[in-house]
Amino acid sequence: MKKLLSIILSTVLVFSIVSCGNKNSDTEVKNNTKDEGVESSAENETGKENSDSWGIKLYPEKVSATGLTLICRQSGGSPTGDLQTGSFYFIEKQIGNDWVEVDMIPSEYERAWTEEAWIIPMDSSVEWGVNWKDVYGELPEGSYRIAKKIHDFRKTSDYDEKIYYADFEILG
Numbered sequence: 001m002k003k004l005l006s007i008i009l010s011t012v013l014v015f016s017i018v019s020c021g022n023k024n025s026d027t028e029v030k031n032n033t034k035d036e037g038v039e040s041s042a043e044n045e046t047g048k049e050n051s052d053s054w055g056i057k058l059y060p061e062k063v064s065a066t067g068l069t070l071i072c073r074q075s076g077g078s079p080t081g082d083l084q085t086g087s088f089y090f091i092e093k094q095i096g097n098d099w100v101e102v103d104m105i106p107s108e109y110e111r112a113w114t115e116e117a118w119i120i121p122m123d124s125s126v127e128w129g130v131n132w133k134d135v136y137g138e139l140p141e142g143s144y145r146i147a148k149k150i151h152d153f154r155k156t157s158d159y160d161e162k163i164y165y166a167d168f169e170i171l172g
Contacts, residue, residue, distance in 0.1 A: 054079045056120070056150060058166035065138040065170055067131040070146060072164075074120050081154035083120035088113040091136060092165075094143040102144070105137050120150065141172040 055077025061069045074083060092099040104111065120126060130146065132139075145165045153159040 053077055054083060054150070054152060054162065055122075056083070056162075056164055058146075058148060058164050060146065060166045060168040061127075063168045063170070065140075066133040067129065068146070068168060070128045070130055070148070070166060071125055072120055072127070072148075072150075073125045075123055079122075079152040081152050081159065083122075083150060084117045084153050085120065085148055085150045086113065086116055086118060088149060089130060090147050091132065091139070092145050092147065093139075094145070099145065102136055102139070104135050111135070117153075139170050141170050144168055144170060 055075045057073045057075075059071040059073070061071055070089075072085075091102045093102050094100075118126070118128070145167045147163050147165050149161055149163055151159045151161050
């Protein structure tokens with residue numbers, strides 16, 4: 001039991017360190033072993049749905065100016081380990097043809113994300129409530145997307161990471 005707990009805590013530590021990386025670029029993805037990639041959960045720039053090697057799609061529901069419910073569906077694909085994510089996310093706003101990261105509300109202290117490893121079961125859906133009021137405040141009207149880092153985790157220091165997006169609108 002102690003060994004299992006040690007492995008889980010080591011995994012959580014790895015994910016927390018990785019979460020501190022650069023999150024400003026669509027094309028920059030941290031990757032420890034295999035394909036680099038950024039995946040869209042809905043449509044690519046040509047309007048056709050992307051096929052994803054891990055079978056992941058993200059969908060927003062119950063969108064408000066302060067949060068949403070994020071649905072993660074896994075179907076098919078060929079991950080080589082367990083699909084996992086954590087509490088970390090970021091939001092980008094569409095300005096013209098560009099996606100620009102939304103600034104977080106200034107904080108007296110450095111923000112920390114909780115260190116869970118949320119499992120994404122194969123051929124199933126999971127949902128996560130996201131309340132960004134304390135992180136971003138109320139978002140004004142506009143087109144946005146939420147980004148989640150998902151890991152194909154085989155063992156400590158042996159995983160791949162992709163960023164997935166779900167587009168949403170805030171209406172006035």
